[in-house]
Amino acid sequence: RMPILEQCYNLMDFEAVARRVMKKTAWAYYSSGADDEITMRENHSAYHKIWFRPRILHDVETIDLSTTMLDSKVDIPFYVTATALGKLGNPEGEVILTRGARKHNVVQMIPTLASCSFDEICDAAEGSGQPQWLQLYVNKDRAITERIVKHAEARGVKGLFITVDAPQLGRREKDMRSKFDDVGSNVQDTGGDNVDRSQGAARAISSFIDPSLSWKDVPWFQSITKMPIILKGVQRVEDVLQAVEMGVQGVVLSNHGGRQLDFARSGIEVLAEVMPVLREKGLQDRIELYVDGGVRRATDIIKALCLGAKGVGIGRPFLYAMSAYGLPGVDRAMQLLKDEMTMNMRLIGASSVDQLEPSMVNTRGLSMH
């Protein structure tokens, strides 16, 4: 028999249920990684190589998990990252994630390729003050991109996350093997529906993405919007320094959930490389660092914050919770993370997130050392 929601005790439990209840094509699209899925596995194992150095005898009676991300106040330092095609998992789509995020006061990053329309997702947050960001795939037709960006700004979106690790979508063979026919209405508006569906969901929706995108386009984005600009999918310190130089407000150290370049490193390992260099150059306050990929436990969140991240993105677990149990599932997944984080902050000896610092982790197990 299927476990009831109260029997899900951690984020992995939702995945196990989703795998059993989801349609095969939807499971294939959500769960797949690129090529041999080595990077997708590494996203988990990298966290397992970092150990804590907890402090003792600091007053941890009250724990404050709140922080700010891109000037928005949030209750806990994770956000719902952008994942395309929410209606594959649940007929209501991304608005379920919006409602969960709203209840817990966390940020939702809205994907360009959402199944719900952008406005439906904004409407679902309206009046709550819940911050939302936009993930942008840049169209070959810049007029379309400009329209999307300006509309997002007008709707109060608080950050523009330009995906820079997907000039072409990676080869996800599980996904390619499963035939796919249900894209969702919004995808047509963004120009993504004019294609061959025999190659899986990812290929079917991505042909509009501009592979000629370059650093030269950054000033153009800065000229068309006042929203902070964040590059999503950065893998090395040279590119973070270039981003600082160009006045970009943030980067997401990410490998797209292991769905793009196989053998790209985990975001947490890249963070361990980047932050010391920024500190050495006195640039740590010039840019916000975010990490995603494989975050499943509050201890993962705490490790990333110790190493200097402002916050972490979480993708698949919320898709699985939504697919298996709808809004109550997303609500419970978020609550579990809050409870885990409160407990583990106590155990590490930090009563607020600004007390998390590099001395609280040992990263010698990471392969960069």
Ligand code: FNR
């Ligand atoms: C993604 N991701 C993604 N990223 C992006 O910039 N645009 C997109 O449209 C999508 N779509 C998407 C779909 C699905 C099904 C997944 C699983 C992921 C990547 C996403 O934003 C994030 O980088 C990873 O999902 C983080 O890894 P975890 O938390 O899924 O392990």
